[in-house]
Amino acid sequence: MSHHIVEVKNLSHIYPDGTAALFDVSFRITHGESVAIIGANGAGKSTLLLHLNGCLSATSGEIRIGDTRLTAGTLPDIRRTVGMVFQDPDDQLFMPTVFEDVAFGPCNLGLSGMDVEQRVSDALERVGAAHLREKPPYHLSGGEKKRVAIATVLSMMPDILVMDEPTSGLDPFARRQLIGLMRDFQHTRIITSHDLDMVYEVCDRTIILKRGMVAADGSTGDLFENGELLKECQLERPLSLQGCPECAARIRSCGTAKC
Amino acid sequence: MASLQQAVLDLKNLDLLANGNSPIHRLDARAKVLVSFVFIICVVSCDRYEVAALFPFCVFPVVMISLSDLPPLFIIRKIALICPFVLAVGILNPVFDREILMQLGPLGISGGWMSFASILIRSTLTVGTACILVGVTGFTAVCQALERLGVPQIFAVQLLFLYRYIFVLTEESDRASRSRALRSCGKSGKGIRSFGSLTGHLLLRTWQRAERIHIAMLSRGFRGEFRSPKTSRFGTPDLVFVLGWTVYFAIIRSFDIPRSIGALLTGGGL
Amino acid sequence: MHMADALLSPTVGVALWGASAGTIAYCSQKVSTEMDSGKVPLMGVLGAFIFAAQMINFTIPVTGSSGHLGGGLILTILLGPYAAFLTIASVLVVQALFFADGGLLALGCNIFNLGFFPAFIAYPLIYKKIIGREPTSAKITAASIVAAVIGLQMGAFGVVLETVFSGISALPFLTFVAMMQPIHLAIGIVEGVVTAAVVSFVYKARPEIIQSTLELSPMGSHPMRNILLAFLVMAMLMGGFVSRFASKNPDGLEWSITKVTGKVGMKGPEQGLHATLTALQEKIALLPDYSFRKNSELRKEESKPEAAQPFQKTEAKKTEDQKNLAGTSVAGLVGGTMTLGIAFLIGFALKRRRLPQRIVLS
Numbered sequence: 061m062s063h064h065i066v067e068v069k070n071l072s073h074i075y076p077d078g079t080a081a082l083f084d085v086s087f088r089i090t091h092g093e094s095v096a097i098i099g100a101n102g103a104g105k106s107t108l109l110l111h112l113n114g115c116l117s118a119t120s121g122e123i124r125i126g127d128t129r130l131t132a133g134t135l136p137d138i139r140r141t142v143g144m145v146f147q148d149p150d151d152q153l154f155m156p157t158v159f160e161d162v163a164f165g166p167c168n169l170g171l172s173g174m175d176v177e178q179r180v181s182d183a184l185e186r187v188g189a190a191h192l193r194e195k196p197p198y199h200l201s202g203g204e205k206k207r208v209a210i211a212t213v214l215s216m217m218p219d220i221l222v223m224d225e226p227t228s229g230l231d232p233f234a235r236r237q238l239i240g241l242m243r244d245f246q247h248t249r250i251i252t253s254h255d256l257d258m259v260y261e262v263c264d265r266t267i268i269l270k271r272g273m274v275a276a277d278g279s280t281g282d283l284f285e286n287g288e289l290l291k292e293c294q295l296e297r298p299l300s301l302q303g304c305p306e307c308a309a310r311i312r313s314c315g316t317a318k319c
Numbered sequence: 320m321a322s323l324q325q326a327v328l329d330l331k332n333l334d335l336l337a338n339g340n341s342p343i344h345r346l347d348a349r350a351k352v353l354v355s356f357v358f359i360i361c362v363v364s365c366d367r368y369e370v371a372a373l374f375p376f377c378v379f380p381v382v383m384i385s386l387s388d389l390p391p392l393f394i395i396r397k398i399a400l401i402c403p404f405v406l407a408v409g410i411l412n413p414v415f416d417r418e419i420l421m422q423l424g425p426l427g428i429s430g431g432w433m434s435f436a437s438i439l440i441r442s443t444l445t446v447g448t449a450c451i452l453v454g455v456t457g458f459t460a461v462c463q464a465l466e467r468l469g470v471p472q473i474f475a476v477q478l479l480f481l482y483r484y485i486f487v488l489t490e491e492s493d494r495a496s497r498s499r500a501l502r503s504c505g506k507s508g509k510g511i512r513s514f515g516s517l518t519g520h521l522l523l524r525t526w527q528r529a530e531r532i533h534i535a536m537l538s539r540g541f542r543g544e545f546r547s548p549k550t551s552r553f554g555t556p557d558l559v560f561v562l563g564w565t566v567y568f569a570i571i572r573s574f575d576i577p578r579s580i581g582a583l584l585t586g587g588g589l
Numbered sequence: 590m591h592m593a594d595a596l597l598s599p600t601v602g603v604a605l606w607g608a609s610a611g612t613i614a615y616c617s618q619k620v621s622t623e624m625d626s627g628k629v630p631l632m633g634v635l636g637a638f639i640f641a642a643q644m645i646n647f648t649i650p651v652t653g654s655s656g657h658l659g660g661g662l663i664l665t666i667l668l669g670p671y672a673a674f675l676t677i678a679s680v681l682v683v684q685a686l687f688f689a690d691g692g693l694l695a696l697g698c699n700i701f702n703l704g705f706f707p708a709f710i711a712y713p714l715i716y717k718k719i720i721g722r723e724p725t726s727a728k729i730t731a732a733s734i735v736a737a738v739i740g741l742q743m744g745a746f747g748v749v750l751e752t753v754f755s756g757i758s759a760l761p762f763l764t765f766v767a768m769m770q771p772i773h774l775a776i777g778i779v780e781g782v783v784t785a786a787v788v789s790f791v792y793k794a795r796p797e798i799i800q801s802t803l804e805l806s807p808m809g810s811h812p813m814r815n816i817l818l819a820f821l822v823m824a825m826l827m828g829g830f831v832s833r834f835a836s837k838n839p840d841g842l843e844w845s846i847t848k849v850t851g852k853v854g855m856k857g858p859e860q861g862l863h864a865t866l867t868a869l870q871e872k873i874a875l876l877p878d879y880s881f882r883k884n885s886e887l888r889k890e891e892s893k894p895e896a897a898q899p900f901q902k903t904e905a906k907k908t909e910d911q912k913n914l915a916g917t918s919v920a921g922l923v924g925g926t927m928t929l930g931i932a933f934l935i936g937f938a939l940k941r942r943r944l945p946q947r948i949v950l951s
């Protein structure tokens with residue numbers, strides 16, 4: 061199962077217009093981990109994500125997915141391994157119906173007939189969207205779109221799931237559903253978000269980016285306790301940790317808000 | 320296109336109609352595309368003074384609407400919206416063509432009026448058929464049918480993409496123009512300068528969206544070729560549908576049935 | 590601006606369908622071989638943008654009416670001719686199907702009028718020439734306006750020619766020209782100004798977009814000639830096919846005309862074929878008399894350029910038409926009304942039969 065490992069070594073990226081977006085970023089994520097990448101606007105989160113499946117190529121440094129180094133030659137394999145869910149589901153759902161959209165990936169993998177059918181059904185089942193199968197994407201609500209967008213990636217059976225701002229723009233109910241969904245995944249998960257409450261619930265480990273550099277990397281609970289650090293990185297403690305007597309009591313008793 | 324919002328709404332409605340489940344809906348899209356096309360060719364090929372001979376063609380839209388449970392009013396409203404261009408050009412026919420072609424008692428009807436009536440009926444029939452085709456098939460299925468009938472894939476895909484993002488982008492531009500209207504207090508601010516930058520911004524955002532979509536496609540293994548997961552069959556009902564209507568159109572196109580019926584009734588010779 | 594089904598004869602309609610289809614096939618091939626998979630979503634989204642941009646209006650000075658962005662030229666400036674042609678065509682397909690702009694048969698004409706001229710004439714021969722190698726805001730403005738005006742004038746003239754050759758409308762050629770061209774001069778100037786405003790904005794914000802398209806397809810004489818050739822060949826093939834289909838054995842009137850003009854020999858070679866097909870074609874002729882007459886008149890017109898407009902009938906023909914129609918149309922009208930009644934009865938009957946079914950189903 062070594063291919064579930066994501067390793068980023070000394071990654072730097074400078075945009076063509078000269079803006080340095082990432083500088084000497086290194087981390088290693090192992091099988092089954094659930095990792096949040098957080099940071100202020102413009103800290104380089106999205107740029108980092110786009111490197112993970114080769115949509116952007118590094119100015120220097122390297123990325124390994126499992127045993128494979130990300131190069132132009134290994135790109136198709138890497139893209140099969142790393143499933144990417146984008147922030148705006150309208151960018152991701154471009155096919156005429158939900159079914160065809162979820163089938164888009166498997167079809168590109170060269171599957172056909174029953175195999176595609178099976179994958180689509182499974183993926184839609186997992187996100188609880190089986191009833192939306194024949195609908196066109198523009199008839200879906202925001203939460204439905206998000207879930208279908210995740211299904212389009214799940215149908216490719218990736219080993220690593222990368223999600224950009226999964227909870228943005230969702231109502232509380234849809235957000236709650238999505239959090240449940242993300243916690244159920246067995247994949248390695250890499251999530252960027254400003255929704256730190258969600259991060260606190262879903263991710264055990266957090267990497268904080270600050271102006272293109274790794275400012276901190278450690279257990280979510282520890283980092284969120286460190287008010288100084290958060291403030292320095294233009295972040296804030298999640299609401300659930302902000303002096304709510306009940307949560308505080310829970311944290312005191314068992315070390316995390318989750319129990 | 321002042322009523323573009325309305326038009327986009329209609330677009331959605333028409334698309335929802337296509338989700339119906341009737342014998343017509345269940346037919347293969349290719350069959351419906353072919354029949355519609357034959358129909359249109361037959362209608363427009365009628366002589367320009369022809370009015371009565373066009374009536375048997377009404378059977379097709381009427382049957383399609385009844386069998387597929389499309390709301391007739393919706394279709395009629397769409398037809399009523401057709402471009403004033405036809406009227407504008409057609410209305411001049413009676414002016415230029417004053418030759419009396421028909422005597423109804425004391426009333427002489429000129430060729431211009433006949434051809435004007437003919438133009439109106441034609442556009443009703445052809446535009447109505449296009450509407451019905453989309454209503455019973457759905458735009459997506461029409462595009463896929465076109466692809467399987469030989470339209471280049473890139474063009475079929477282009478149609479699908481266009482259709483998909485009409486909804487996204489019209490919403491976006493609606494928001495943008497509303498926010499401008501709110502801040503421009505009536506007239507000022509609606510000039511070409513603010514128009515240029517507003518539309519320009521929309522264009523750049525659109526461009527970025529295209530880049531994001533491209534990334535999303537690449538992430539899911541896109542390599543320039545679309546593979547469709549669906550395969551529909553062109554079965555016996557489809558064949559019967561195509562042949563039946565084609566034969567009917569051929570018959571009413573080559574024999575003037577109303578004239579025969581009329582001759583029978585009025586006792587006049589053919 | 591849009592050509593309409595109702596004004597179009599099948600010969601003209603199908604000929605331009607063929608031509609537009611040929612151009613679409615040619616452009617599809619060009620775009621596919623470019624191997625830029627990013628073009629696919631870009632074309633789609635920019636097509637949708639044309640719809641969206643039309644929701645943003647601005648007030649035209651002096652007149653106080655409102656204008657919005659037209660499609661053809663700006664798409665060509667952004668995408669280059671081939672991809673732009675496909676995008677314009679797709680926009681027109683959606684308009685034909687949903688907004689009832691024109692109709693399906695007229696689609697070929699509309700794609701030609703609104704796509705071909707801006708993409709393959711106005712852009713390469715006017716816009717690019719004015720812009721040269723180094724675009725500036727002033728050059729972009731001038732080039733957009735001139736190219737938009739000329740492109741639209743050509744498009745409007747296309748509508749006139751198609752209508753006149755179809756002969757459904759009785760509008761004389763010159764009247765129609767006098768009506769269409771000035772209106773489209775005004776529309777063209779507005780479209781040019783709007784296009785210039787948007788393109789200048791984009792050029793300031795992201796010059797590489799405008800620049801890269803300029804460099805993208807060096808439209809030398811070769812591709813241009815290819816596309817024109819492909820287009821003409823398709824148009825002639827389709828037009829020829831249809832008019833052959835439409836032609837009938839010359840009737841008495843035709844004979845008298847040929848006697849008068851003394852050009853019997855003209856139809857000589859076709860006689861054998863016609864004779865054998867007459868009986869069959871009388872019954873199955875898809876296309877009515879007038880298209881044949883028009884064609885024969887057209888052929889005559891070629892030899893006699895000063896001849897009357899093709900849709901203006903000779904006196905003899907008019908009386909013939911009159912005789913024909915006056916005798917039959919009363920009967921036709923009575924029968925027609927009955928047919929119409931029968932059609933709607935069928936509709937009601939079908940509806941009735943389906944309604945109980947639906948209740949059972951639900």
